[in-house]
Amino acid sequence: MPELPEVEGVVRGLAPAAIGRKIQQVTVSETVIQSKLLGKEAIIKGVPTEEFVEQLVDMTIMDVTRRSKYIYFQLEKDGRSCLLVSHLGMTGAWFAVSGLEEIGEPKFRNHVHAIFTMTDGDLLVYSDIRRFGELRLLDCEADHPPLLKMAPEPFDSTACDHFLAMAELPKYARKPIKEVIMDGQVISGCGNIYATEALFRMKIHPGRKTERISMKRKRELFAEIVHILQESIEAGGSSISDYRNINGQAGSMQDRLKMYGRKVCPTCGEVTRSMKIAGRTSVYCPACQK
Structure with missing residues (x-):
């Protein structure tokens, strides 16, 4: 699943291609339409497909920003503002193209689920192979309460103190640090x-x-997390499996990873082990990590 650096890379590519553009038409895939009719809420969340399309037409994209692992499109029409929130799920990707044939990888080109046609004919395209991502249209952030529960951005001055305070709470103190x-x-x-x-x-x-x-x-752990996130942003994120930046560009952070996905510890040569924590596979070195 794309994490903060990967989403930041997408936003940095999307912003210059999207800001100031007006949406003339929105096309949703038949797969999503049928899923919505069956009540499965694939990709488009919270509103019927027809309402989603109708509200977005003639909206101007005023800004594109990131909040944690979410992409925020700030939209405006006739003095009314709203927020389109995008989460990439496991395999979501955005493309800014003049035609679908410009999407180079067939696996993305064959799984296009939302096309935003601008007034000049250019396209913003959302593709999602496994359809775990989401597009959620809100009047404001408060309309979806889980968004308000997110921790401060890790680069904010208050983020470390927030982490330390939360880690002291009984509900977190007794959990594995990886889960926290x-x-x-x-x-x-x-x-x-x-x-x-x-x-x-x-x-x-x-x-x-x-x-x-x-x-x-x-405190030292938090500082290291911030350092790694910043390093990954500068490297364009980790392109593992189906993650891509805007228009299919790959990052290079995966080449710098020392433990994720490793069979042998690069420090001591010990065979790595793995365990399940919070449903995720956690790889570690039994000799170096205590």
């Missing part, structure tokens, strides 16, 4: 990839209970 730092209400945007890397760099076992880590070490 992947919780978006504790740290925004840190998922399995970067939690694995941060814990390896800090030599902390992913299953260690949060309450068994000193305040000093937790």
Whole structure:
């Protein structure tokens, strides 16, 4: 699943292609339409397909930003503003093209589920192979309460203190540290990839209970998470499996990962082990991480 750096890469590519453009037409795939009719809520969330399309027509895209792992499109029409929230799920991708034939990889071209046609004919295209992503149209962020529960951005001055305070709560203190730092209400945007890397760099076992880590070490861990997230942003994210930046561009952070997906520890040569934490496979070195 794309994490904060990957979503940031998408936003940086989308913003110059989308800001200031007016939406003339919205086309939704038959797959999504039929799913919605069956009550499965595929991709388009919260409103019927017809209402989603009708509200977006003639909207101007005023801004494109990121909040944690979400993309926010700020829209405006006739003095009324609204918010289109996009989550990439496991395999979502955005393309800014003049025609669908410009989408190079067939796996994305064959799974287009929303096409936003601009008044000049250019397209913003949302493709999603497994359809776990979402497009949610809101009047404002408060209309979808889970968005308000997200932790501060990790780069904000308040983020470390927020993490430390949350980690002290009984509901988190007794959980494995890996589970805690992947919780978006504790740290925004840190998922399995970067939690694995941060814990390896800090030599902390992913299953260690949060309450068994000193305040000093937790501060250092948070600083390492921020460092890794920033490093990945600069590298264009980790292109693992189906993740791509805007228009199919790949990042290079996967070449710098030291523990995620590794069979052997690059530090000591020990065979790595894995365990399930919060439903995710956690790879670690049994010799280096305690």
